[in-house]
Amino acid sequence: MPDTAIHPERSRGTAVREISYADAIREALAEEMRRDPTVFVIGEDVAEAGTPFKVVKGLVEEFGKTRVVDTPISEAGFTGLAVGAAMAGMRPVVDIMFGDFMTLIMDQVVNQAAKIHYMSGGKWKVPMVIRATMGATRRSAAQHSQSLHAWPSHIPGLKVAIPSTPYDAKGLLKAAIRDDNPVVVFEDKISYAKVKGPVPDEDYVIPLGVADIKREGSDISIVATSSMVQVALGAATMLEEIGIDAEVVDPRTTWPLDEKTLIESVKKTSRCIVVDEGYFRYGVTGEIASVIAEGAFYDLDGPVRRLGARHVPIPFAPPLEDATVPNERDVVALARQMCNK
């Protein structure tokens, strides 16, 4: 695929606006709702409140309360309702305020949405999107801080997107809404306001399953997801000062997974760190590391190394919470050790 197809902002001469991650998501929703009358948003406090993060603020003014639907605090109920509505001709976008509440919707997602197409021999389709948040360090403690994107990634029938930039957030969400399968999109809460970036005016989608090289380098590949992409890019800048040229690869979707791009990067650099904000054990880093180990074994200088959330419930106290999530220093230290510098 030519670079400009997935990076129109990199094409010559196009002046591009800078907007926030949250704005990019709101634009994606508004554009898709204008394009397709069957798209609607459903969740807690999505209408006038525009969610606690204000991500969908303003949609209700344009689309009204029948398409921006406030629900009771019934995550399982309205997620399952969206599954049925999707089967019967709608394209719901479900808002799960905190990704921690995946626990409450798991049966609707795992036993219903994910399997209905297969169980029916391909006869029913479930074109729906679940938007959930992820990410710690907001001092929200153990039940409002988790990154549970590994869970749906484990389930056949689901697709999972974890955008790291406004450009990716918009393009992936639009692709998710147009997809005929259930797609779970995890949005990093910290990035909503903090991460800004170029997003073109014109319509574009990013195909699900295409990784993106966020920074090219030759000495070590840092495969980073969502919030950890900013961490990896910060670490890469620090590493450059000591003569280590790091490549940062963002898979953008955990499933489908662009194994080819990941493996090729590591074949080139021969070293690899995988960094992800989910729990370390049995998670995204483990899966990606094994894909790379299998695909690039003879080009590797040493084992693929991993950084993830510490295996503890996310604590409240700032020094404790900060110790649970990988940061730039962790990445730099590990990269130096692997590069002997």
Next chain:
Amino acid sequence: MSIAAKQEAAGLDVEKALHMYRGMVAIRAFEERANDLYTRALMPGLAHLYIGEEAIAVGVCEALRPDDYITSTHRGHGHCLAKGAVPNLMFAELLGKEAGYCKGKGGSMHIADPATGNLGANAIVGGGSTLATGAAYASKMLGQDRVAVCFFGEGALGQGVLYESMNLAQLWTLPVLYVCENNMYCEYTHYSETTAGDIPSRATAFGLASETVDGQDVRAVHAAASKMVERARRGDGPGFLLMNTYRFRGHHVGDIARDYYRSKQEEQRWMADRDPIAIFGGWLVSEGLADKGALDRLEKEVAAEMDAAVEFAKNAPYPDAQRVDEDVYA
């Protein structure tokens, strides 16, 4: 008056009555053959038979249009047939054959058929409640007047999503009907040990219209369902029907020794006095709307059709193992 004259006097309803009778007979004949396939080790897995509860699926589905939706349960063959599915493709699915409704990927507990509005049988107890509510939601948003019916056993009364669904349905005036089939046993436990308080109050607390019905009497079922379906179709909101019934057989085909949870006398009483087919057949004859000979002939016809369907399924090939990865994604 001759039977023909009586039928004429009763008008269209006779046709409907005979259709319902045939529907119940078909479900029973289907289930007996499913049991036979299991017993002869020709069917992989298990099946949950609907024998004894036929009046509910038939009475409710007779009140529906082909484009209305249903969700069904692990005990779903009756709902599926009553909504219009054909037995040969159902048996093929039960045997895991490529020709089955779901290409053999679903089996007994997951038969789904968009052509007859069947959103699928669901092996998660209470699983259909959100889906039916969602289909009703889509119907309303799309400006259609399709109604969705959620069939569930009283075991689902223990599931929270059922109440989340009823709350949403009433809040948003959705065209959905919740049909609780209380056959008194959740697997091997009497419902009195699992169900506190009064069942219909659980629906009326949310403001749903509710009615309790003798689930062995197809005329009562049909009358109550027709009222609720019309109400929902008009836009007057969801309804709840409590159907009192009994499953004549085990929880599933392999549940043979049942003494530890219910007595033979209890089973015999229900089968002798409360068989929905016998009750309705008796009524048709006593009203002079059909004679015994005609009903017997109908039964024979149905039996022949079911035997042919079983043969079709037995002779149909299994799916090629290569197809295992197909249909995961649309």
